Amino acid sequence: MAGIVGRNSVAWCRAYLGVLSAGGIAVPMDREIPFLEMYSILERSGANTVFFDGTAAEGFTGKAADRCPGLRRVSLDGVTTDGGIETLDALADSPGVPASRGPTDVSGPAVICYTSGTTGRSKGVVLSQANLLSDIRQMFQFIRMDEEDVFLSVLPFHHTYECTCGFLGPLSLGASVFICRGLRYVLDDLGTSRATIILGVPLLWEAVYGRVMDGIRDLPGGKVMLAAGMLLSGAADLIGARGVRKRLFHRVHEKFGGRLRLMISGGAAVDPAVVRGFERLGFCFLQGYGLTETSPIVAVNRIGANRYGSVGPPLPEVEVRILDPDADGTGEITVRGPNVMLGYHEDPEATAAVLSEDGWFRTGDFGHLDGDGYLFVTGRKKNVIVAKNGKNVYPEEIETLLNRSPLVAESMVFGRQSLRKGEEIWAVAVPDTDALSGSDPVEAVRGVIRKYNSQTPSYRRISGFLVREEELPRTTTRKIRRRDVFPGGEPPDTDVHRP
Secondary structure (H helix, E strand, O other): OEEEEOOOOHHHHHHHHHHHHOOOOEEEEOOOOOHHHHHHHHHHHOOOEEEEOHHHHHHHOHHHHHHOOOOEEEEOOOOOOOOOEEEHHHHHOOOOOOOOOOOOOOOOEEEEEEOOOOOOOOOEEEEEHHHHHHHHHHHOOOOOOOOOOEEEEOOOOOOHHHHHHHHHHHHHOOOEEEEOOOHHHHHHHHHHHOOOEEEEOHHHHHHHHHHHHHHHHOOOOHHHHHHHHHHHHHHHHHHOOOOHHHHHOHHHHHHOOOOOOEEEEOOOOOOHHHHHHHHHOOOOEEEEEEOHHHOOEEEEOEOOEOOOOOOEOEOOOOEEEEEOOOOOOOEEEEEEOOOOOOEEOOOHHHHHHHEOOOOOEEEEEEEEEOOOOOEEEEEEHHHOEEOOOOOEEOHHHHHHHHHOOOOEEEEEEEEEEEOOOEEEEEEEEEEOHHHHOOOOHHHHHHHHHHHHHHOOOHHHOOOEEEEOOOOOOEOOOOOEOHHHOOOOOOOOOOOOEOO
């Protein structure tokens, strides 16, 4: 059992594959979590070895190493600050370490992935090689990829989304994986790598799309050119001449390296306007859905059959059903298939709460299936707000609408109990200071919320809001860490505003 923590690198991949090849169990860890949490994960998982690089050296060298006595420590980047640390290269060349121990039981535990824990304590998701391989096999039934492809890896490898789809998947077909230097370098690295495929999360896509649109508008006559280009692009869709879109926006494609043919989004709902925008620019953009517990893909849209707002049909070997649907067909999404986890590590109660004896996994997400079998995800069950008329309100849907305003950089919607009105809908908004141009941030946010309220049914209206200067706390995959927005667990009674 071996923990692995560090930045995306070839060494990280070598350690991961080496552990699995030797018949061990890999425990990927988020390098941005506190060291005390890393120690807890290593202890809870039963790891006896940890691979780390310079970004985590502070936690596993010197006096800090006393917190984990008996733990074998291996440096991924060759940095050794004391005599008790081995290096990955030396370990790989050791005569006592076999290249492979031979046939492996692919149905047994191979990886323990600790969830990001946006609303509570993380749990150790146990996945087998069979789980991961099934997801890869199904993914390539509808996404074409071969050894000529270049995959730009942006998200951290410790997350199952990137590890399965952006590392193991391309590698299994002999494709190249180009490791991005970081979020701020995505556009530059797209050009350098001449990548053909990239996957990301909504916050990344929204930021990239915004930069592209701003770049076009800043060109001489850019606003007119953009409006005309989008109009012609839409007309091309109507007559089936979609290939013209790439020629209309060839400068954008050149900026992206000239070879990018597929963008994939997951991790959370992406604004359909962003999907449409990228497609109007001539890119193929697909949204999918998955969870760590499902290795991770459950459903994804198909090339040539993209349905805006949907995460697409389930994978070929995956079953999806809606538990306890309401009058609109919305209920909890449950999943069964070869990609569903073995369970939570040494936590049978938590496992039994979400995984039935016949293999159905309760995702904790609400959604519905349309008549063609396309899945629509509404929001997290834990986040749902019950309006005074008894209807469910999904914060994620309202956040998408608020974030469309150029005055709002990001937002979080939540329920707040009122003695007189029951659970009210409230929002925390982070204004975009550049867009405000000196305007009062409270009044700017109030205007955005009033506009939203005027266009939505009364039970979905926002009753109050707070304005926050600093960005919302997020996981490394850019999901809002909701439990950390209010340090005391409850929103303050001061600095609150009404629309």
